[in-house]
Structure formats: structure tokens, C-alpha cells
Amino acid sequence: MKQKIAVIGQGYVGLPLAIAAAEAGFYVNGLETNEDRVTKISSGVIPIEDLSSARVNKQIELGRYKISNDFSVIKESSVILICVPTPLNANNQPDLSFLNSSVTEISRYLSPGTLVILESTVEPGTTRNILLPALTYGSGLNSDQVDVAFSPERIDPTNKVWNLKTTPKIVSGITELARKRASKFYSKFINTVIECDSPEIAETAKLIENSFRLVNISFINEISIFCNRLGIDVEKVIEAASTKPYGFMPFYPSIGVGGHCIPVDPIYLANAAKSVGVSARFIELADQINQEMPGYFVGRAEEKLTSLQNKKILVVGVSYKPNVADVRETPVEALIFGLKNKGAETFWHDDLVKDWNGEKSVALSNKYDLAILATPHDYLDLTKLGDVPILNTRGSN
Ligand SMILES: NC(=O)c1ccc[n+]([C@@H]2O[C@H](COP(=O)([O-])OP(=O)(O)OC[C@H]3O[C@@H](n4cnc5c(N)ncnc54)[C@H](O)[C@@H]3O)[C@@H](O)[C@H]2O)c1
Numbered sequence: 001m002k003q004k005i006a007v008i009g010q011g012y013v014g015l016p017l018a019i020a021a022a023e024a025g026f027y028v029n030g031l032e033t034n035e036d037r038v039t040k041i042s043s044g045v046i047p048i049e050d051l052s053s054a055r056v057n058k059q060i061e062l063g064r065y066k067i068s069n070d071f072s073v074i075k076e077s078s079v080i081l082i083c084v085p086t087p088l089n090a091n092n093q094p095d096l097s098f099l100n101s102s103v104t105e106i107s108r109y110l111s112p113g114t115l116v117i118l119e120s121t122v123e124p125g126t127t128r129n130i131l132l133p134a135l136t137y138g139s140g141l142n143s144d145q146v147d148v149a150f151s152p153e154r155i156d157p158t159n160k161v162w163n164l165k166t167t168p169k170i171v172s173g174i175t176e177l178a179r180k181r182a183s184k185f186y187s188k189f190i191n192t193v194i195e196c197d198s199p200e201i202a203e204t205a206k207l208i209e210n211s212f213r214l215v216n217i218s219f220i221n222e223i224s225i226f227c228n229r230l231g232i233d234v235e236k237v238i239e240a241a242s243t244k245p246y247g248f249m250p251f252y253p254s255i256g257v258g259g260h261c262i263p264v265d266p267i268y269l270a271n272a273a274k275s276v277g278v279s280a281r282f283i284e285l286a287d288q289i290n291q292e293m294p295g296y297f298v299g300r301a302e303e304k305l306t307s308l309q310n311k312k313i314l315v316v317g318v319s320y321k322p323n324v325a326d327v328r329e330t331p332v333e334a335l336i337f338g339l340k341n342k343g344a345e346t347f348w349h350d351d352l353v354k355d356w357n358g359e360k361s362v363a364l365s366n367k368y369d370l371a372i373l374a375t376p377h378d379y380l381d382l383t384k385l386g387d388v389p390i391l392n393t394r395g396s397n
Contacts, residue, residue: 002027003025003026003027003078003079004026004027004028004029004073004076004077004078005021005026005027005028005029005077005078005079005080005081006028006029006030006031006073006074006077006079006080006081007021007028007029007030007031007080007081007083008031008080008081008082008083008084008102008105008106009031009032009082009083009084009085009098009102009120010030010031010032010037010038010041010067010083011037011048011083011085012048012155012157012260012326013083013119013120013153013155014030014032014081014083014084014119015030015041015046015048015051015056016048016050016051016155016164017081017083017119017153017164018030018065018067019051019055019056019059019065020164020165020189020190021188021189022059022062022064022065023055023059023064023189024188024189025064025188026064026079026188027063027064028059028064028065028066029066029067029068029070029073029077030065030066030067030068031067031068031069031070031071031073031074031105032067032068032069033069035069037067038067038068038069041056041067042060042067044056044057044060047325048157049157049158049323049324049325050157050158050163071105071106071108071109072109073109074105074106074108074109074110074111074114075109075111076111077114078113078114078115079114079115079116079117079185080106080110080114080115080116080117081117081119082099082102082103082106082116082117082118082119082120082131083119083120083153084098084099084102084120085098085120085260086098086099086120086121086122086264086268087260087264088264088267092267093271094122094123094267094268094271096122096126096130098120099118099120099122099126099130099131100134103131103134103135103138104134104138106135106138107134107135107136107137107138107139108138108139110135110138110139110141110146112141112145112146113145113146113147114146114147115147115148115149115178115181115182115185116131116135116146116147116148116149117148117149117150117151117182117185118131118148118149118150118151119151119152119153120153121152121153121206121207121210121261121264121265121268122150122203122268123203123207123268123269123271123272124200124203124204124207124272125200125203125272126203127148127149127150127172127174127199127203128148128174128199128200131148132146132148132174135148143174147173147174147175147177147178147181147182148173148174148178149171149172149173149174149178149179149181149182149199150171150172150173150199150202150203151169151170151171151172151182151186151202152170152202152203152205152206154167154168154169154206154209155167157321157324157326158321158322158323158324164189164190165189165190165191166191167190168190168191168192168193168194169186169190169192169193169194170193170194170195170196170202170205170206171183171186171193171194171195171196171202172195172196172197172198172199172201172202172203173199174199179195179196180195183195204269206265207265207266207268207269207272208269210261210262210265210266211265211266211269211282211283211286213251213257213262214257214262214263214265214266214283214286214287214290215266215282215283215286216249216251217251217254217256217257217262217286217290218257218285218286218287218289218290219251219286219289220234220238220251220252220253221253221254221256221289221290221293222289223237223253224253225296228300234253234395235252235395238250238251238252252394253393253394253395254293254331254393254394255293255294255297255331255332255335255374255375255393256290256291256293256294256331256334257290257320257329257331258319258320258321258327258328258329258330258331258332259320259321259326259328259329259330260326260328260329263287263290263329264329266280266283266286266287267283267287269283270283270284270287290331291334293331293393294331294332294334294335294337294338295334295338297335297338297372297374297391297393298335298338298339298341298342300391301313301339301344301370301372301391302342304370304389304391305369305370307342307343308339308342308343308344309342309343309344310343310344310345311343311344311345311369311370312344312345312347312367312368312369312370313339313344313345313346313347313368313369313370313371313372314346314347314348314349314362314364314368314370314371314372314385314388315332315335315336315339315346315347315348315349315371315372315374316348316349316350316364316371316372316373316374316375316376316380316382317332317349317350317373317374317375317376317377317380318330318332318333318336318348318350318353318356318374318375319332319350319352319353319375319377320332320375321375322375322376322377322378323352323377323378324352325352325353325354327353327356330375331374332348332374332375333357335372335374336348339372347362347368348361348362349361349362349363349364350375350377351377351379352377352379363384364380364381364382364384364385365384365385365386366384366385366386366387366388368385368388369388369389370388370389370390370391371385371388371389371390371391372390372391372393373390373391373392373393373394374393376392376394
């Protein structure tokens with residue numbers, strides 16, 4: 001019998017998951033509220049670097065994958081995966097509006113016996129105290145008629161070794177049955193599935209994974225500022241420290257963290273800590289250092305040129321990390337804002353991003369007073385800058 005499932009949200013997390021499940025033999029409905037995305041993906045235009053249009057098209061042709069905004073397909077889905085955004089709102093607080101609206105739609109069509117798995121990153125307690133009651137309230141089902149699980153996504157865009165199949169996946173459930181069902185489901189297309197005792201453990205594990213990165217990246221960025229002032233090559237420092245075979249893990253300097261996860265998820269954790277009267281000072285300090293990095297590089301640019309007034313500055317690479325087109329929470333936005341504020345005439349080059357904030361990527365050329373290498377994509381040929389001085393946010397100079 002065809003086993004039908006639905007994946008809500010067809011973005012960086014939901015689309016690759018939907019295709020992996022389709023390749024494992026499930027009949028997958030990808031549900032997406034962004035009409036433009038529905039049209040593009042249906043016609044084979046895939047906005048995700050790690051997923052080829054050939055893979056998506058093959059599943060569409062086989063009839064195993066379909067994207068739409070028709071939530072009535074939930075009725076016939078035995079498993080529902082929720083992969084909607086969980087950003088921060090204007091007050092830097094968790095924004096569950098996408099989760100709430102998707103759950104409202106799901107619960108309209110929810111049948112008894114369905115397994116609902118949340119993959120979006122959330123605060124501890126959200127699966128049990130928000131998702132489950134919203135599903136039962138909206139559907140009229142009792143809590144023992146729906147199996148609710150939480151299994152956080154661990155995708156690392158462009159990572160060639162650790163992909164959806166090879167990255168171990170943690171799985172938890174409100175009940176043992178929900179956890180076992182979720183574990184069995186993922187085992188069909190993920191090599192290693194690890195069961196956690198409770199959703200709260202899995203929710204917190206996801207948050208500390210990304211908080212660990214934020215804290216360590218901010219730490220090395222602060223050390224890189226210190227090394228720069230002392231004239232010590234920070235890259236060589238990291239290389240030397242990395243020879244220690246235990247107890248050290250290298251992190252590298254940058255203009256700061258970006259993307260939908262690393263700058264956002266730790267704030268979910270800090271917020272949860274605050275709600276029970278506990279402080280999360282490491283996260284707060286790391287967040288502050290992270291936010292100060294673009295301003296630091298504006299200062300470095302000013303030092304190089306004495307004044308930025310009317311200087312032509314080219315920012316090279318604007319996405320949040322190399323070799324992706326994702327500009328969500330990119331620290332480069334604050335860098336450009338800071339440069340403009342000091343009177344510079346700014347331009348940017350990024351062939352992966354092309355259009356951004358109403359501006360277009362310009363060619364690399366020698367007509368600038370300074371180039372700031374913000375995000376070093378592999379394709380970049382910096383020789384095209386000729387003798388333009390380069391401020392490298394990733395290195396020691
Ligand atoms: N991108 C990553 O690398 C990554 C890694 C791990 C975890 N996560 C987490 O996964 C979740 C999703 O992140 P993402 O990067 O895939 O986001 P995304 O913005 O790329 O994709 C989410 C999609 O959901 C759609 N959507 C929003 N509301 C909807 C609704 N009510 N119904 C159907 N579709 C809806 C959006 O239009 C969008 O296309 C977040 O909680 C994020 O923190 C992301």
C-alpha cells in the first residue's frame with residue numbers, strides 16, 4: 001500500500017527531507033504557503049544548493065513528490081513533518097506564528113492515529129505544551145489519538161560529508177509509541193537514529209548544539225581582534241593549537257555568524273532560561289560580540305583609508321556563509337549599513353546572491369578604493385580586483 005506523508009514548509013529543511021523520504025518509497029506531499037516557491041519547485045527550479053533539480057524532478061515524474069498549498073492532503077497522510085520557520089520577532093523574542101498557523105491548518109484535517117513530528121527548532125517544552133494541545137484543540141481528537149514527536153533537523157548546507165542520510169538524527173516523543181514510530185520512520189532513510197528520553201531533552205540538545213557554535217565563533221572572533229592588535233597571525237595560532245589531539249576544536253574568525261539558525265537558536269535558549277529566572281550570560285555575551293563584528297570591520301576599513309567619506313568600497317560575498325546564496329541574518333547587511341553611515345559609496349559582488357535589498361551584484365574590478373572580503377565563495381577570482389587593497393574578514397590581515 002502507498003504510504004502517504006506530508007511535509008509542511010518546503011525550505012532548506014523541508015524540501016530535502018521530502019525528497020529523501022520520496023526516494024525511500026514514501027508518497028510525499030510538500031505543503032508550502034509561498035506560491036512563488038510552489039511554482040518554481042514544481043517546474044524544477046530548486047533554490048537549495050545541496051539538492052539537484054534532477055533529484056526533485058525524478059520524484060515528481062515518479063509521482064512520489066508533489067508540492068502544493070492544499071492542506072486537505074493531510075487527511076490521508078500517516079506521518080506529518082513540520083519544517084516551518086521559527087525566527088525571532090522585532091523584539092528579539094521567539095516567533096511561533098508560522099508554527100501556529102501551520103498547526104491550525106494541520107488540525108483541520110488531522111485523522112486519528114497520525115504521527116506528527118516537529119522538526120523546527122523550538123524552546124524546551126514547545127512540543128508538549130504548545131504543539132500537542134494545539135493539535136488536539138484544533139482537531140477535536142484526544143491526546144491519545146495523535147502521536148506527537150520532536151526530531152530536530154541538523155542540516156549543514158554545503159557539507160559534503162555530513163548530509164541528511166549520514167548525520168545521526170535524534171528522535172523523541174511525547175509517548176514511547178510516538179518515539180518508536182518516529183524512529184522507525186526515519187530509519188528508512190537515515191543511517192543512524194538515536195532515541196532521546198523526552199522531547200525536552202531533544203529540544204534542548206538542538207539549542208545547545210547551535211549555542212555551542214555561537215559561543216565558540218564569538219570567542220575566536222574576539223581572540224582575532226586581540227591578535228590583530230598584537231600583530232599575531234590568528235590563523236597560525238589556530239593551526240598551532242589544533243595540533244593538540246584532545247580538548248581543542250578549531251573555530252575560525254569571520255565577520256560574524258548568520259543564517260536562520262546560529263544567531264537565532266541561542267536566543268531561544270536564553271529566552272527559555274530567563275522564563276525560569278536563570279541567566280544565560282555566555283549566550284548574551286556571545287550574541288553581543290557577534291553583533292559587534294560588522295562594526296569592528298567598518299573601523300578596520302576606516303583605519304586603512306583614514307576616512308570612508310566618498311570612498312568607493314566593494315564588499316565581496318554577501319551571503320552568510322561561503323558557497324550558499326542564503327542571506328538570512330547575514331552580518332554583511334550590518335557591514336554595508338555601517339560603511340554607508342560613514343559616508344562610503346558601497347557596492348557588493350556575489351554571483352550566488354545576484355539581487356539583494358533592491359541592489360544588484362556588480363563585477364569584480366579594480367575601480368574601488370578598498371575591497372572587503374566578507375564571504376569567500378570558492379568561485380571568487382580576486383585577481384580581478386587588480387591592485388585594490390583587500391580587507392579580509394576571515395584572516396589575519
Ligand atoms: N536552514 C538550516 O540550515 C536549518 C538547520 C537546522 C534546523 N533548521 C530549522 O528548521 C526550521 C525551518 O528552517 P528552514 O531553513 O527550512 O526555513 P525556510 O525559510 O528555508 O523554509 C521554511 C518554509 O516554510 C514555509 N512556510 C511558512 N509558514 C508555512 C505554513 N504555515 N505552511 C506551510 N509552509 C509554510 C515558508 O514559506 C518556507 O518556504 C526552522 O525552525 C529552523 O530553525 C534550519
